[in-house]
Amino acid sequence: MAGKQGRCATYSEFWPFYLREHAVPATRVWHFIGSTAAPVVLAYALLTQTWWALLLVPVAGYFFAWVAHAFVEHNRPATFTHPWWSLISDYRMFYLFxxxxxxxxxxxxxxxDHPHARPAE
Structure with a gap:
């Protein structure tokens, strides 16, 4: 079970925690914008050989997610405790959507199943 800071021992523990941290649909929308923007910026940088634009890939991906956590979900992004699992989960959530x-x-x-749902404590 994840603690207050989202520390999980396994990915199978982390995944439901990650979903609960994205309970408000608007948070997921912001994530999906970032999940789309990051590969678009990556493709642009590679196709045009604009190498400095590679620096914008993580910015494009994380900016929207972090805005959502700060202003919609009002929680700390799971990226801070589990960066790789969070990245995997973001695209897993996007794919499932x-x-x-x-x-x-x-x-x-x-x-x-409610527009402003928060998981039961």
């Missing part, structure tokens, strides 16, 4: 399977994962993690 695109394939229509995110709702069932959210329910399994204990996230209520």
């Amino acid at each position: 695109l394939t229509g399977r995110l709702r069932e994962e959210l329910v399994r993690a204990g996230v209520e």
Whole structure:
């Protein structure tokens, strides 16, 4: 079980914690914007050989997510405790959204089906 700071021993423990930290739908929308922007910036940098733009890839990805955590979800991004698992989970969440399977994962993690849902403590 994840502690207050989101410390998890395994990824299977982390995944439901990650979903609960993204309970408000608007938070996920902001994440999806960043999850789309980062590869677009990466592709632009590679295709145009604008190498300095590679520095903008993490900025594009994290800016939107961190705005959501600060102003929508009002929590600390899981990136600070589990950077790689967070990156993997962000794209996993995005993929599940695109394939229509995110709702069932959210329910399994204990996230209520409500626009401003917060998981039960």
